[in-house]
Amino acid sequence: MKIWVPMDSAAKALGAEEVVAAIRAEALRRGVEIEIARNGSRGMIWLEPLVEVETPAGRMAFGPMTPEDVSALFEDGHEKALGLTDELDWMKRQTRLTFARCGITDPFSLEQYEALGGLVGLRRALGMTGEQITDEVKLSGLRGRGGAGFPTGIKWDTVRMAHADRKYIVCNADEGDSGTFADRMIMEGDPFCLIEGMTIGGIGCGATKGFVYTRSEYPDAVAVMRRAIDIARAAGVLGPDVLGSGKAFELEVRVGAGAYVCGEETSLLNSLEGKRGVVRAKPPLPALEGAFGKPTVVNNVISLATVPVIFEKGAEFYANFGLGRSKGTIPLQIAGNVRHGGLFETAFGMKLGQIVEDLGGGTASGRAVKAVQVGGPLGAYLGTDQFDTPFGYEEFDGEGALIGHAGLVVFDDTADMLGMARFAMEFCAVESCGKCTPCRIGAVRGVETLDRIAAGDAEAVPLLTDLCETMKDGSLCALGGFTPYPVMSALRLFPEEFGAVREAAE
Amino acid sequence: MRHSKPTADEIQALIDGQMHLEGPLLPILHALQEAYDHVPEAALGMIAETLNLTKAEVHGVMSFYHDFRKAPAGRHVVKICRAEACQSMGANALSDAVLEKLGIGWGGTTSDGLVTVEAVYCLGLCACAPAAMVDDRLIARADAARLEKALEGAA
Numbered sequence: 310m311k312i313w314v315p316m317d318s319a320a321k322a323l324g325a326e327e328v329v330a331a332i333r334a335e336a337l338r339r340g341v342e343i344e345i346a347r348n349g350s351r352g353m354i355w356l357e358p359l360v361e362v363e364t365p366a367g368r369m370a371f372g373p374m375t376p377e378d379v380s381a382l383f384e385d386g387h388e389k390a391l392g393l394t395d396e397l398d399w400m401k402r403q404t405r406l407t408f409a410r411c412g413i414t415d416p417f418s419l420e421q422y423e424a425l426g427g428l429v430g431l432r433r434a435l436g437m438t439g440e441q442i443t444d445e446v447k448l449s450g451l452r453g454r455g456g457a458g459f460p461t462g463i464k465w466d467t468v469r470m471a472h473a474d475r476k477y478i479v480c481n482a483d484e485g486d487s488g489t490f491a492d493r494m495i496m497e498g499d500p501f502c503l504i505e506g507m508t509i510g511g512i513g514c515g516a517t518k519g520f521v522y523t524r525s526e527y528p529d530a531v532a533v534m535r536r537a538i539d540i541a542r543a544a545g546v547l548g549p550d551v552l553g554s555g556k557a558f559e560l561e562v563r564v565g566a567g568a569y570v571c572g573e574e575t576s577l578l579n580s581l582e583g584k585r586g587v588v589r590a591k592p593p594l595p596a597l598e599g600a601f602g603k604p605t606v607v608n609n610v611i612s613l614a615t616v617p618v619i620f621e622k623g624a625e626f627y628a629n630f631g632l633g634r635s636k637g638t639i640p641l642q643i644a645g646n647v648r649h650g651g652l653f654e655t656a657f658g659m660k661l662g663q664i665v666e667d668l669g670g671g672t673a674s675g676r677a678v679k680a681v682q683v684g685g686p687l688g689a690y691l692g693t694d695q696f697d698t699p700f701g702y703e704e705f706d707g708e709g710a711l712i713g714h715a716g717l718v719v720f721d722d723t724a725d726m727l728g729m730a731r732f733a734m735e736f737c738a739v740e741s742c743g744k745c746t747p748c749r750i751g752a753v754r755g756v757e758t759l760d761r762i763a764a765g766d767a768e769a770v771p772l773l774t775d776l777c778e779t780m781k782d783g784s785l786c787a788l789g790g791f792t793p794y795p796v797m798s799a800l801r802l803f804p805e806e807f808g809a810v811r812e813a814a815e
Numbered sequence: 816m817r818h819s820k821p822t823a824d825e826i827q828a829l830i831d832g833q834m835h836l837e838g839p840l841l842p843i844l845h846a847l848q849e850a851y852d853h854v855p856e857a858a859l860g861m862i863a864e865t866l867n868l869t870k871a872e873v874h875g876v877m878s879f880y881h882d883f884r885k886a887p888a889g890r891h892v893v894k895i896c897r898a899e900a901c902q903s904m905g906a907n908a909l910s911d912a913v914l915e916k917l918g919i920g921w922g923g924t925t926s927d928g929l930v931t932v933e934a935v936y937c938l939g940l941c942a943c944a945p946a947a948m949v950d951d952r953l954i955a956r957a958d959a960a961r962l963e964k965a966l967e968g969a970a
């Protein structure tokens with residue numbers, strides 16, 4: 310009997326290790342021979358720990374499992390039986406390209422990785438020139454999944470054409486946005502996919518060294534990535550002679566130290582170099598003067614982990630999914646006060662309301678949805694009157710919002726929106742790198758102004774609006790520049806909570 | 816968590832162990848904090864010397880990052896997520912209750928030195944919020960009772 314139990318940190322935080330121990334104990338008690346295999350998460354976080362039993366018909370799912378539920382696993386009929394995992398509505402409705410293997414394979418099995426299409430893309434890329442590689446990425450329409458949505462192929466081309474004795478590719482795995490966990494899930498569930506994507510990028514741009522810069526808040530992801538890199542190196546996927554091509558590529562994991570701003574690419578590079586994580590002015594672009602002063606690709610985990618499928622199936626295949634200039638698929642991360650929270654990969658274009666109500670099943674509390682914050686702490690709150698907005702870069706921009714890293718945080722009608730606006734300013738003040746005044750001082754003023762409003766001083770509302778304008782226009786990076794999004798959207802949607810009449814907020 | 820008394824030789828060995836890396840300063844600070852649960856004051860000058868920096872520069876880097884401590888934390892560290900997704904599921908009430916029960920504020924340590932509570936901004940458990948961490952253990956759908964139980968278990 311082969312039983313799969315995820316080692317994803319969400320599954321663990323919900324008791325996966327206790328379930329594993331219970332399964333072992335029960336098997337021993339019954340004298341049944343079992344094999345416990347570990348996988349990543351399928352993304353149905355509300356069902357974690359999701360245990361799967363291999364049968365001739367396929368993998369049968371059970372969840373959410375507790376140690377008390379374990380003994381019935383060895384008998385017929387189980388009250389938490391969900392049927393075949395692949396037949397679950399949540400799974401069937403997705404287009405899993407980036408997450409094709411996540412939750413299916415053992416994250417440390419290169420053999421299982423290859424059995425499901427792994428390394429096909431890298432082998433193809435090794436037969437191409439650098440220019441052909443960057444062209445393929447351009448053709449796929451892939452845009453950066455870290456937030457800004459910049460075309461990945463164009464960035465790669467800039468680095469490819471730069472002349473230097475040494476170039477780098479850096480994976481931005483700092484995933485600090487509340488409501489997001491796609492990077493973590495890939496690193497813990499399918500690390501070879503990220504390794505393969507970075508290797509293709511390195512070889513395409515002429516970078517021989519890559520760094521995965523991730524956060525100290527993700528100890529499991531750090532450990533899984535490090536072990537997977539060792540396995541890949543031992544198998545000749547990494548090293549001086551990538552898959553016998555004669556080309557070299559090395560990877561190393563670096564860990565941040567609890568600074569949100571280090572997700573900003575230039576701050577990240579300073580941190581990598583061992584400096585204060587202060588944002589650098591651009592130009593020079595990191596593509597020309599990045600890590601240690603050398604041309605450097607900086608891409609988000611999901612951008613890079615999407616590269617293998619583009620090379621496996623072809624750029625056109627990928628570009629055929631999506632909506633307008635938002636091509637391909639996006640791993641939606643549905644979080645917060647929501648019944649069915651988790652990761653759902655689908656082509657761009659799904660309507661916000663469908664994501665929240667249909668996929669998410671409404672709030673966890675069973676109360677009405679009040680607002681949804683999309684794109685992390687710098688993203689706007691959207692109200693239910695914006696539920697028709699299709700999920701795409703331009704479509705959200707048109708609503709004065711952003712998709713960011715595609716995290717959605719649902720709030721029910723008990724949410725205190727003035728409190729959330731205050732938190733946005735407080736977070737900006739805590740995390741500001743300190744380089745520019747509108748951000749460093751403005752955020753502190755923002756907290757004070759919101760406190761005045763909370764104390765009943767409605768005259769402070771125009772001050773808040775002015776302050777947001779100053780931060781937006783005068784900040785060097787999006788921490789100071791975008792904090793006004795959550796603040797102003799909360800004010801626009803719920804002016805009565807700010808003691809302002811509706812017109813005052815328009 | 817190990818809590819040995821740092822000696823100069825030990826510190827230097829930890830520094831030297833990272834010197835093969837490009838940009839070794841953060842890995843050095845992490846290695847020291849891993850060993851001593853804080854970055855000892857005595858290490859700053861040694862790091863500066865090894866990396867050809869001033870002590871002020873090393874201090875500047877260390878103080879930029881929320882993770883690095885100047886003094887060891889309590890025997891157990893509880894990190895409670897304060898970010899939005901956790902707030903939508905009652906993280907504020909949770910942290911209020913925990914801090915009140917322990918009689919400390921954010922970053923504080925109980926007078927018996929047993930527990931330190933720190934704020935954290937997202938643990939990637941936003942679909943099973945609120946989230947917390949007790950020492951190395953992640954806890955999703957956290958409540959005060961589960962945190963207390965985890966603390967007892969960690970003893």
Ligand SMILES: Cc1cc2nc3c(=O)[nH]c(=O)nc-3n(C[C@H](O)[C@H](O)[C@H](O)COP(=O)(O)O)c2cc1C
Nearest residue numbers: 453454455481483484485572573574608609612787
């Ligand atoms: C304050 C701040 C935090 C950011 N955090 C992240 C992050 O955690 N991960 C990420 O990929 N990009 C983050 N970004 C965006 C990066 O600066 C950069 O645009 C991105 O890494 C580029 O990769 P991509 O083109 O693949 O998206 C952040 C930006 C700002 C201003």
Ligand code: SF4
Nearest residue numbers: 742744745748786789
């Ligand atoms: S906006 Fe804030 S975080 Fe960004 S560079 Fe300026 S001070 Fe630093």
Ligand code: FES
Nearest residue numbers: 745746783784785
């Ligand atoms: S960029 Fe320096 S003050 Fe704003």
Ligand code: FES
Nearest residue numbers: 896901938940941
């Ligand atoms: S917001 Fe708390 S875990 Fe992500």
